[in-house]
Amino acid sequence: MSKIEVKNLYKIFGKQPDKAVELLQKGESKENILNQTGQVVGLRNVSFSIKEGEIFVVMGLSGSGKSTLIRCLNRLIEPTRGEIFIDGENVTDMSYHQLLRFRRERLGMVFQSFALFPHMTVQENAEYGLKVQGIAKKERERKACAALETVGLQGWEKNSPQQLSGGMRQRVGLARALANDPDILLMDEAFSALDPLIRREMQDELMALHAKVCKTIIFITHDLDEALKLGDRIALMKDGEIVQTGTPEEILTCPATEYVARFVEDVDKTKVLTASQVMKKPEPVVYLKDGPRVALHKMKDHGISSIFVLDKNRRLKGLMMADKAAEAVRKGITAIEECLEPDFGRVDPNTPVKDLFPLMARVQGPVAVVSEEDRLLGIIVRGSVLAGLAGGENEND
């Protein structure tokens, strides 16, 4: 039996939903219905089923109804027609109290805007779902701490969410959802507000977490790369309808409609991916104050042959090659500036990957991705470009 079963779900925003559903069933388009009746179609005959432990990604552009869909699952938005079964229980039939219990015990939700409570500490935020259930303080603390530890936030319990960075805030959001130990996680564009590096990190961590705790996850995104990376199966939505459901391979290789084909085709990856999406963490680096000996040591430690040199404001100063460093150590030179490589690749984060190839062919060593203020954002080696194109891992840590 499937974990979640959605059958013929409709959502109409407006005062005459029945009329609109009728028209929809006659096959009228969304625009026509809006013009004729003033009713906005949110969802149109959506059906799908999700297996236990699956990551189900719902993808679509904004306005395609994906956020409406996820909110229908826990009835933050009341569906107009149709049924939702979770473990065979009919969610659409639940009374207010059944629904409260269901939301408390079975579902966790993570929001695009984080939606953390600013008047509570990180710990209190993580405890929120438990507190609502009336669980005793001790138990609450224990579970919330465990959840915070799972997302790597131990030591931040007493801070306020405003003191944290975007990535860390969303970790709190995730911890809040995990603390209840729900069997289903609803994630509404959970990583869309994060910058690319953090975002990829969070995606990796979510996958690791999923492998460990095996929850059923419904993940909403507008980003095809994210969908392909996370999804066991993907549902592509357009105008409130699901146009195709399938594994990432199926979506890529046999698109069901013109629309899906266009959506997928747009992913000529060398044009779409930018330097910022294939770069990896700028680690390790050395600072001007460090000597060539430190630089050499770090390179040895990480098995690399060149290393970027930064000043104390993390501005990029140059590239140092291992042989130069070794030579400097031998000669007893301590100032690192004297042995920097003059010619190395540097690009800004928006450079398309396509334009990286000639550069990488010309220069030696890795290419630096720098911000306008000359700060080192990330580095690109040949491997990371290929990994980026393959649509997979390039955090080769």
Added chain:
Amino acid sequence: MTNFRIPLGETVNNFFDEMIIRYSSVFDSISDVLRTMLKGSEEFLLMWPPWFLITVFSLLVFLLIEKKLGLFTVISLIFMYGLDLWPETVSTLALILAGTFWSLAIGVPTGILASQYDTFEKILRPILDFMQTLPSFVYLIPAVIFFGLGKVSGLVATLIFAMPPAIRLTNLGIRQVPADMMEAAKAFGSTRWQILTGIQLPLALPTIMAGVNQCIMMALSMSVIAAMIGAGGLGRVVLMAMETVNIGKGVEGGIGIVLLAILLDRVTENISKRFGAAEEK
């Protein structure tokens, strides 16, 4: 068409005549409660020697709120004492505190209700507009009829005038809580009451505190008008000065009101800022 006239005035008169006959005992008992409260707090404040109260107030402000403001409190209170206006100042203060207390006691819950029920808010809005724009003299008349000349009528008039901002800002503060936080609270299965007490009220607190500040200011601005129906206090000093064309006395009373206004405004402003800061933390 020459004798077209809507008999609104007559109807209202009849209505109030009827009300007085039927409910005079109710109004009397309300009046008693309010009078005892007002008198009690005024007598309590006048029980202590002025220098003692001045020291206590200033120290409280100095230690709990802000040093500069504490200094200002000492100076302005001594100034008022020096003008020989101490009993009047205390009487006005008692009226304002009682007015504010009741405005909040009625206004904040009403505001909360309005924030939860759209229909109630829709009904309430014109009533609030009415209360705030109706010239205050108009409701002085029924106030006097129901509660007699004196402080209680003054208090009721103050209430009618000062309550709307408390209601409005409570309602506004709660409605301004971001939708995503409400969604998050709901998604975790909070009941309406849990959302109200755990999320909406704490987040609305700075706005509600602004309402408290507004409420006090409105109460103070009613003090002269309330003096017309015998509420006494600094307003009475101003009123007497007007009747006897005594410019000097008028200035004294006026400055007393201004100083009290600045003082109360700054104190409540600082307190609400502190709530705001706690929020940011």
